Amino acid sequence: MAITAHLFAVTIDCPDPIRLAKFYQQFLGGQLRSTNPNFVVLTSDHDIRLDFQRVANHQPPPWPGSSAPRRLHLDFSVDDLEQAEQHLLGFGATLASHQPGGERFRVFLDPAGHPFCVATAGAAAVPAE
Structure with a gap:
């Protein structure tokens, strides 16, 4: 039986998720969600979701x-x-x-x-x- 899968997000490791999410929001538009110092989600109606995740040793x-x-x-x-x-x-x-x-x-x-x-x-x- 085949599995149907759809890519819904790309997670980007970074030292400052809020800063990087705001950079991409300025470029792409969209809404910032789940905003906390360690994980931020950028969504829009048309694109794959971008997630930004804090990594200490980035x-x-x-x-x-x-x-x-x-x-x-x-x-x-x-x-x-x-x-x-x-x-x-x-x-x-x-x-x-x-x-x-x-x-x-x-x-x-x-x-x-x-x-x-x-x-x-x-x-x-x-x-x-």
Whole structure:
């Protein structure tokens, strides 16, 4: 018998869940729920829930270094890449020094050091060959 499963949340380890959840809320919108110093939930009507969990020994993954593997990163699509970049930098993101996507997408680091990518909807719909 097959099991039907649906991804409903991605949990992000970080040193300050409230701060990081507010960063992503500024970018994505949505509602903060279950707000406490150790665990915060960001929900919206359209996306998978993002959970932020305090980890005392958090170390940001290297970008693009190979000293430790990245476990995962988030990808977001936007209408205007330049406008998104300006907003993200204003919210506290950092533009990563290594940009492997050319004009297709941009890599940023969130305030906890996690890399994430932002692409236009067209670039997001068609993976690079």
